[in-house]
Amino acid sequence: MxxxxxxxxxxxxxxxxxxxxxxxxxxxxxxxxxxxxxxxKGFKKFFKGGMSVVFKQKPKLDNKDIDLNPYDNIIIGTPVWAGSYSSPVNSFIKQYPFTGKKVGVFLCSGGGGVEKCCSNIKKALPGNSFIGEIDFVEPLKRGREEAFKASVQWCENLSL
Ligand SMILES: Cc1cc2nc3c(=O)[nH]c(=O)nc-3n(C[C@H](O)[C@H](O)[C@H](O)COP(=O)(O)O)c2cc1C
Structure with a gap:
C-alpha cells in the first residue's frame, strides 16, 4: 500500500x-x-490568495508530470483560504483527477472556515473514500508539540 x-x-x-x-x-x-x-506578506497575501479562491482559479503549477497511479492512499493538505482550499490545491485536483483512492485531509487555518473547506474538498473528489480529516489552527505559532502529537495520533488511527 x-x-x-x-x-x-x-x-x-x-x-x-x-x-x-x-x-x-x-x-x-x-x-x-x-x-x-x-x-x-501584507494585504496582497490575503487579496491575491483570496481572489484566486473566490474566482476558482487554477494557478499554473511548477510540478510536472505527477503520476498518482502508484498510490493507493492520497493525503491532501492545504491552508484554508477564504473558507475553502487553496487554489494551488484546486490546480492539482483539476489537473490530476483521480478516483478509487483512500483520501485523508489535513487543514491549517486561522480558526475559521474549516468545515466548509473540508466539505468542498470532498465534493471536488468524487469517487474516492474519505478515511479521515484533521485541522490545526496556526500550529507554528500556537504549539508545534501539540500539533506534532495530534498528527501522529491521527496517522495511527487512519485505516490505510
Ligand atoms: C489568502 C489567504 C486566505 C485565508 N483565509 C482564511 C480563512 O478563510 N479562514 C481562516 O481561518 N484562515 C485563513 N487564512 C489563514 C491561513 O489559513 C492560516 O494562516 C494557515 O495556517 C496558513 O497555512 P500555511 O502556513 O501552510 O500557508 C488565510 C490565509 C491566506 C494567505
Whole structure:
C-alpha cells in the first residue's frame, strides 16, 4: 500500500504537518509549488490568495508530470483560504483527477472556515473514500508539540 502526502503551504504551517505525517506513514511527499509564487506578506497575501479562491482559479503549477497511479492512499493538505482550499490545491485536483483512492485531509487555518473547506474538498473528489480529516489552527505559532502529537495520533488511527 503506497501513500502520497500532497500539500500546498504558503507560510509553512501545512508543510510542518505534512512532514510529520509523511514521516510517520513512510509516505512519499509532493509539495505543490506555483510557477508564480503567491505573495506571503501584507494585504496582497490575503487579496491575491483570496481572489484566486473566490474566482476558482487554477494557478499554473511548477510540478510536472505527477503520476498518482502508484498510490493507493492520497493525503491532501492545504491552508484554508477564504473558507475553502487553496487554489494551488484546486490546480492539482483539476489537473490530476483521480478516483478509487483512500483520501485523508489535513487543514491549517486561522480558526475559521474549516468545515466548509473540508466539505468542498470532498465534493471536488468524487469517487474516492474519505478515511479521515484533521485541522490545526496556526500550529507554528500556537504549539508545534501539540500539533506534532495530534498528527501522529491521527496517522495511527487512519485505516490505510
Ligand atoms: C489568502 C489567504 C486566505 C485565508 N483565509 C482564511 C480563512 O478563510 N479562514 C481562516 O481561518 N484562515 C485563513 N487564512 C489563514 C491561513 O489559513 C492560516 O494562516 C494557515 O495556517 C496558513 O497555512 P500555511 O502556513 O501552510 O500557508 C488565510 C490565509 C491566506 C494567505
Amino acid at each position: 503506497k501513500t502520497l502526502v500532497v500539500f500546498y503551504s504558503l507560510e509553512g504551517n501545512t508543510k510542518f504537518i505534512a512532514d510529520v505525517i509523511a514521516k510517520h506513514l513512510q509516505a512519499d511527499t509532493l509539495e505543490l509549488k506555483t510557477a508564480k509564487p503567491f505573495p506571503s
